[in-house]
Every structure is written in structure tokens, then in C-alpha cells.
Amino acid sequence: MLNRYPIYTLDHDCQDCCKCVRHCPVKAIGVEDGRAKIIPGxxxxxxxCFEVCPAHVKTIRDDLEPVKELLAVTNRSIYVSLAPSWVNEFPRIDASIMVKALIDLGFKGVSETTLGAEQVSAGLAQLLKDRTPHLWISSACPSVVEYIGKYNHELVPSITPLLSPLLTHCKLMKKHYGEKARIVHFGPCIASKIEAEKYPDLLYAALTFRDLKRWLEDTRITLQKNKVVDDYSFVPEKSRDGGLYSMEGGLIETVKAYDTFQKVSFVTLSGIDHVKEALENIDPEDLSAGTIFVECSACPGGCINGPCADSDAPLLSRRMELEKRTIKPGIKPTPRPDIPLKETFRTKCIKKEGAGEEQIRNALLKLGKKDKKDELNCGGCGYDTCRAFAEAMVMGMTEPEMCVSFMRQKAQKKSNALMSRMPSGVVIVDHEMKIVECNQRFAELFGDETLSIYRISPGLKGASLPRIIPFSDLFKKVLQTNRDIRLNHYRYEEKLFEIVLFSIEPHEIVGAVILDVTRRELRRDKIAQRANEVIQKNLSTVQEIACRLGEHMAETEILLRSIAEGYSDEGTPETSEGVPEE
Ligand code: SF4
Ligand code: SF4
Ligand code: SF4
Structure with a gap:
């Protein structure tokens, strides 16, 4: 079998929503770097967790391939142990059709797991005849057995010392078909995989109905509804009332068929939370008034509602269907002494190292929970109380980021730090024109009165925007259109604002950043004025130069002309007129 735990998380696709943590009855899921991981121990x-994960990243180990490989390479006899709720998964399919399909897939024969259940009932009937008062908890559900072994170790002696129906069936099959026969189970349960791991000599692999559907689909084997095929039936025989085992109360019904058991109280518990609640802190010695037999199943309603049960039909309809197809015989199966069912449960108790009080306090402080009133116990992190969460944090199972109130505070702090340091006024407003939040700079921009109110009530939460600013219509416009608006120069009293309005939540929330650009614009005016002055000055200088140049040109021309004339009129005395003055 694959070297992996029967159920695991596809890490990279985990959405960090903590839903699996919230629903895990024993908090066996640790979160690391925002990814929820199952802790096998x-x-x-x-x-x-597999049922509730919204991202479908909790995955059941695929044991189908090794089974296919085994079928392909071995010449051993491989038999199917088929859980009774197959009738819910494949409605209106006759047993003969199902048997034929499985044989077509390569199995030697198909047997009902319920044959094992019937043997267990017979064994239980014998056990309960003993008059010594005792608390007995059925060993039928491997998940409940795991729970008691790991978390309620004191009750281990109360688990009925009998193998589960599935393992009993495997024993029976091996007795019948020889030790070399291999058994592959199809059912609605993930915990059966643990049974295969613990008892590899008995059970080769535990597959799910989903695996079977997938396999049939891949090999294009169609199950014909309401049809019967001759010569195909369950081996070595058809079961009787064992099918009742897979529904809540069914196990007790089959046991009671053996005797009236007047001194025995029968109790049914289904759903792991109920099982936990009923058995937690129970002292078997306190129940010595008589014998109590508790039928427990981790799934509410019994195995027909197992995590890998795929049927869409309502639980009641499934139950009715199964009852209809279960024979309730007058003759009870007798225990087979050749199949020893006795089992001493090899379960390992989990001793959870409790965190010290000081460590828990420090963890709570880290979460911003300074005293009791800060402990919201909202369950958002997946734990019922902040204290339980803090303890898990000390144990390295959780991260502060899982606490919603811690994250909200963190986000608030960040936004506060940003808002308070911004040079612009920032305001966020809801669709009723009420302020959701603003920074001090915003209050400063709109006068002393607004600022005084801000000092009393920082953030101005709930204040009416139109009473503070004259341009609240712009906010309404953004709410209506969801389009940003930008104004480069908005005159407000003596000031000049640059305003950007933007939609935060369409039609619900709008925000604005308002920058006072009065000084910047004034400076710009001044610079422009100075520039103008310089230009003017330069212009007059240029004009003067041009003028001078013009005069100089004229004088030069006169002078040249007179020289020329002097040369042409020889004897004419040279005149000093026309020499330009420098
Ligand atoms: S299978 Fe059950 S116990 Fe294991 S992690 Fe998932 S919810 Fe928890
Ligand atoms: S339920 Fe668990 S595994 Fe699934 S996405 Fe949420 S945190 Fe991840
Ligand atoms: S406040 Fe945080 S730690 Fe407390 S229960 Fe809620 S999410 Fe968990």
C-alpha cells in the first residue's frame, strides 16, 4: 500500500479557511504557513474534514492502483467484501449485476461484509448474557475505536473484545477460501483503511464506493438497472440481517433478536460529536447498576452516511431501501467457534502535553487579548474558545493569523498608521453619506469645529458628510456610477483642493483623498509672476540692444557712404559728420 496516511491535504490548494479545523472533533489539524495539515497521530x-472542505483539498489516499496491480500480476484468489450500503450507491441494481461487474473487473468472487456483522452479533449476544454488570461499547466503528484509544483511554477495557464486522468477514473468507485468499473491501468509510493497515494479513485494501464507480467508468462497465443475470450471486452464501448494521440502531436490533436481555440497557450513539459528548469523563464504575451496551458510530445515521457515501438520496430513503433489501430471518446465525473473534485493542493513548498557564497567557497577549473581555470565543479560528486556541498555539498547532479578531486588529492598526501619516485628508463614506472613517488631516481641512469633534470622536464614525463638506454630491455621484472622479482645482473658501473620489464597494462605500494644494498653487503663481518679470526685463534689454544695434547700423551706413563719396569726389574736404558715436 502507498506509504501515506489515509487522508491528507493537498497543501498548495488549501485556502486557509479553517473550516476543517472547526469541524475536526479532536483538533487533529495543525496550520503551518496558512496550510491545514492533518496530524496522523x-x-x-x-x-x-474531507466532507466539509470547501476547496476539496482534503484527499483520500488512492489505494485503487495497488489493487489493480495485484489483480494483474497475481494468480491468487482475490475476493470482494462489499459493504451493505452499496444498494444506496447503486440504486435499482440487482446483486447479480453487481457481482458480475466485480467479477468482470477481475475478482474471483463477491461476498457481503454483513456475514461478518452477523457473526459479531452472535458473539455480542453471548457476551451480554454474562450477568456481571459492565459498560460495553461496540467495536464495530473503527473511528470510534480510534477515538477511545487515543482520547478516552480509560474506556478501552469497555470496548467489546471482538473484531469489527469487516475484519471478522475477512477471517471468515480466509477460513472458507484458504489463507492465501486476499480480501479487498468496498465501502463508504475512510477508517477501514486503518483496519487494512493494522491487519494486513486479513484485509488487503479498503477502497471506497467512489473508487468502485471510477473504476467501472474507466473500464466502461455499465450496471444495468432492474435486470438480473443468472449464475451470479454472493459467496459463500447470502447474508441475513447483517445489513442492518450499517444504520443507526441496526446493530442493537440484530443482537436483540437473540434474547430479551432484560438486565441490559441498550444505547445508540451516532455522530462523533455525540459519541464524544456522551462518553467524555464517564467512569465505567459509576454504571455498575447493570450492563450497558452502547452502539456507537462516528457518522450520524450510521455507516450509510459515511464520508465516502455518494448517494444524493435523503438519509431516510436510504435507510428504507436498505431495510427493504435486508432479510430478517427467524433463524439466527450461530457463532462459529472456528473463527475466533476475540480482539484486544492495540490502541495508543495520546497524552497531550498541556501548555503551562504562563505560556497560555503569553499566547493570549500575543493575540491582543489582555483580559477576559478581549476573549471573544467566537470560534472563527476553529477552536471553541480563545484559550483553547492559545493553548494550541503554544503546542505549535496554530498560527496567530487564524484568529479573525487578531487579523482585524492588525489590519486596523496598519490602516490607522497609514491614514494618520498621510499628508492628504482621507474619508470613507457609506451609501447613507455617513462617515465610516476619516483621518485627522481630513478634519483639519474642514475647520476648527470639525477638528474639535474629531478629537472627541477620532474617525468621526457615523457623522453626516453633507454637514461637514459642501461637495458631498460628488460622493453620491460615485456611488451611483461607480466611476472615479478627479478634480484638480476645487476652491473651498480660501483654499484650493485637489480631490480624487473612488468607489470602494460598488453602490455601498466610497472613499476620497483630498489634498490642500493652496500653497503649492500660490508658489506656482509666484514663480510664474517672477518668471514674467524676468521675461519682461529681458525683453526690454533685448529691445534696447536691438535699438542700439539699429542706431549703430544707421550711423555706420552714413559713415561708409560719406567715405565712399569722399573717394569718388577727390578734392572734396573730409567731413567729420556722420561718424557714429560710440
Ligand atoms: S479525519 Fe476527522 S479526526 Fe482526522 S483530521 Fe479529519 S476531521 Fe480530524
Ligand atoms: S477546509 Fe481546511 S483544507 Fe480545506 S481549504 Fe479550508 S483550511 Fe484548507
Ligand atoms: S477571538 Fe480569535 S482566538 Fe478567540 S475564538 Fe475568535 S478567532 Fe478564535
């Missing part, structure tokens, strides 16, 4: 394989 703590897990009881109830499959809850």
Missing part, C-alpha cells in the same frame, strides 16, 4: 479518521 492525533487523527481518528472520521472523515469530517
Amino acid at each position: 492525533l487523527c481518528i479518521v472520521c472523515g469530517k
Whole structure:
């Protein structure tokens, strides 16, 4: 079998929503770097996390390939142990059709797991005839057995010392078909995989109905509804009332068929939370008034509602269907002494190292929970109380980021730090024109009165925007259109604002950043004025130069002309007129 735990998380696709943590009855899921990981040593394989994960990243180990490989290479006899709720998964399919399909897939024969259940009932009937008062808890559900072994170790002696129906069936099959026969189970349960791991000599692999559907689909084997095929039936025989085992109360019904058991109280518990609640802190000695037999299943309603049960039909309809197809015989199966069912449960108790009080306090402080009133116990992190969460944090199972109130405070602090340091006024407003939040700079921009109110009530939460600013219409416009608006120069009293309005939540929330650009614009005016002055000055200088140049040109021309004339009129005395003055 693959060297992996029966259920695991596809790490990279985990959305860090903590839903699996919230639903895990024993908090066997640790979060690391925002990814929820199952801790095998703590897990009881109830499959809850698999059922609830919205991202479908809790994954059941695929044991189908090794089974296919085994079928392809071995010449051993491989038999199917088929859980009774197959009738819910494949409605209106006759047993003969199902048997034929499985044989077509390569199995030697198909047997009902319920044959094992019937043997267990017979064994239980014998056990309960003993008059010594005792608390007995059925060993039928491997997940409940895991729970008691790991978390309620004192009750281990109360687990009925009998193998589960599935393992009993495997024993029976091996007795019948020889030790070399291999058994592959199809059912609605993930915890059966743990049974295969613990008892590899008995059970080769535990597959799910989903695996079977996938396999049939891949090999294009169609199950014909309402049809019967001759010569195909369950081996070595058809079961009787064992099918009742897979529904809540069914186990007790089959046991009661053996006797009236007047001194025995029968109790049914289904759903791991109920099981936990009923058995927690129980002292078997306190129940010595008589014998109590508790039928427990981790899945609410019994195995027909197992985590890998795929049927869409309502639980009641499934139950009715199964009852209809279960024979309730007058003759009870007798225990087979050749199949020893006795089992001493090899479970390992989990001693959770409790965190010290000081460590828990420090963890709570880290979460911003300085005293009791800060402990919201909202369950957002997946733990019922902040204290339980803090303890898990000390144990390295959780991260502060899982606490919603811690994250909200952190986000608030960040936004506060940003808002308070911004040179612009920032305001966020809801659709009723009420302020959701603003910074001090915003209050400063709109006068002393607004600022005084801000000092009393920082953030101005709930204040009416139109009473503070004259341009609240712009906010309404953004709410209506969800389009940003930008104004480069908005005159407000003596000031000049640059305003950007933007939609935060369409039609719900709008924000604005308001920058006072009065000084900047004044400076710009001044610079422009100075520039103008310089230009003017330069212009007059240029004009003067041009003028001078013009005069100089004229004088030069006169002078040249007179020289020329002097040369042409020889004897004419040279005149000093026309020599330009420098
Ligand atoms: S299978 Fe059950 S016990 Fe294991 S992690 Fe999932 S919810 Fe928890
Ligand atoms: S339920 Fe668990 S595994 Fe699934 S996405 Fe949420 S945190 Fe991740
Ligand atoms: S406040 Fe945080 S730590 Fe407390 S229960 Fe809620 S999410 Fe968990």
C-alpha cells in the first residue's frame, strides 16, 4: 500500500479557511504557513474534514492502483467484501449485476461484509448474557475505536473484545477460501483503511464506493438497472440481517433478536460529536447498576452516511431501501467457534502535553487579548474558545493569523498608521453619506469645529458628510456610477483642493483623498509672476540692444557712404559728420 496516511491535504490548494479545523472533533489539524495539515497521530479518521472542505483539498489516499496491480500480476484468489450500503450507491441494481461487474473487473468472487456483522452479533449476544454488570461499547466503528484509544483511554477495557464486522468477514473468507485468499473491501468509510493497515494479513485494501464507480467508468462497465443475470450471486452464501448494521440502531436490533436481555440497557450513539459528548469523563464504575451496551458510530445515521457515501438520496430513503433489501430471518446465525473473534485493542493513548498557564497567557497577549473581555470565543479560528486556541498555539498547532479578531486588529492598526501619516485628508463614506472613517488631516481641512469633534470622536464614525463638506454630491455621484472622479482645482473658501473620489464597494462605500494644494498653487503663481518679470526685463534689454544695434547700423551706413563719396569726389574736404558715436 502507498506509504501515506489515509487522508491528507493537498497543501498548495488549501485556502486557509479553517473550516476543517472547526469541524475536526479532536483538533487533529495543525496550520503551518496558512496550510491545514492533518496530524496522523492525533487523527481518528472520521472523515469530517474531507466532507466539509470547501476547496476539496482534503484527499483520500488512492489505494485503487495497488489493487489493480495485484489483480494483474497475481494468480491468487482475490475476493470482494462489499459493504451493505452499496444498494444506496447503486440504486435499482440487482446483486447479480453487481457481482458480475466485480467479477468482470477481475475478482474471483463477491461476498457481503454483513456475514461478518452477523457473526459479531452472535458473539455480542453471548457476551451480554454474562450477568456481571459492565459498560460495553461496540467495536464495530473503527473511528470510534480510534477515538477511545487515543482520547478516552480509560474506556478501552469497555470496548467489546471482538473484531469489527469487516475484519471478522475477512477471517471468515480466509477460513472458507484458504489463507492465501486476499480480501479487498468496498465501502463508504475512510477508517477501514486503518483496519487494512493494522491487519494486513486479513484485509488487503479498503477502497471506497467512489473508487468502485471510477473504476467501472474507466473500464466502461455499465450496471444495468432492474435486470438480473443468472449464475451470479454472493459467496459463500447470502447474508441475513447483517445489513442492518450499517444504520443507526441496526446493530442493537440484530443482537436483540437473540434474547430479551432484560438486565441490559441498550444505547445508540451516532455522530462523533455525540459519541464524544456522551462518553467524555464517564467512569465505567459509576454504571455498575447493570450492563450497558452502547452502539456507537462516528457518522450520524450510521455507516450509510459515511464520508465516502455518494448517494444524493435523503438519509431516510436510504435507510428504507436498505431495510427493504435486508432479510430478517427467524433463524439466527450461530457463532462459529472456528473463527475466533476475540480482539484486544492495540490502541495508543495520546497524552497531550498541556501548555503551562504562563505560556497560555503569553499566547493570549500575543493575540491582543489582555483580559477576559478581549476573549471573544467566537470560534472563527476553529477552536471553541480563545484559550483553547492559545493553548494550541503554544503546542505549535496554530498560527496567530487564524484568529479573525487578531487579523482585524492588525489590519486596523496598519490602516490607522497609514491614514494618520498621510499628508492628504482621507474619508470613507457609506451609501447613507455617513462617515465610516476619516483621518485627522481630513478634519483639519474642514475647520476648527470639525477638528474639535474629531478629537472627541477620532474617525468621526457615523457623522453626516453633507454637514461637514459642501461637495458631498460628488460622493453620491460615485456611488451611483461607480466611476472615479478627479478634480484638480476645487476652491473651498480660501483654499484650493485637489480631490480624487473612488468607489470602494460598488453602490455601498466610497472613499476620497483630498489634498490642500493652496500653497503649492500660490508658489506656482509666484514663480510664474517672477518668471514674467524676468521675461519682461529681458525683453526690454533685448529691445534696447536691438535699438542700439539699429542706431549703430544707421550711423555706420552714413559713415561708409560719406567715405565712399569722399573717394569718388577727390578734392572734396573730409567731413567729420556722420561718424557714429560710440
Ligand atoms: S479525519 Fe476527522 S479526526 Fe482526522 S483530521 Fe479529519 S476531521 Fe480530524
Ligand atoms: S477546509 Fe481546511 S483544507 Fe480545506 S481549504 Fe479550508 S483550511 Fe484548507
Ligand atoms: S477571538 Fe480569535 S482566538 Fe478567540 S475564538 Fe475568535 S478567532 Fe478564535
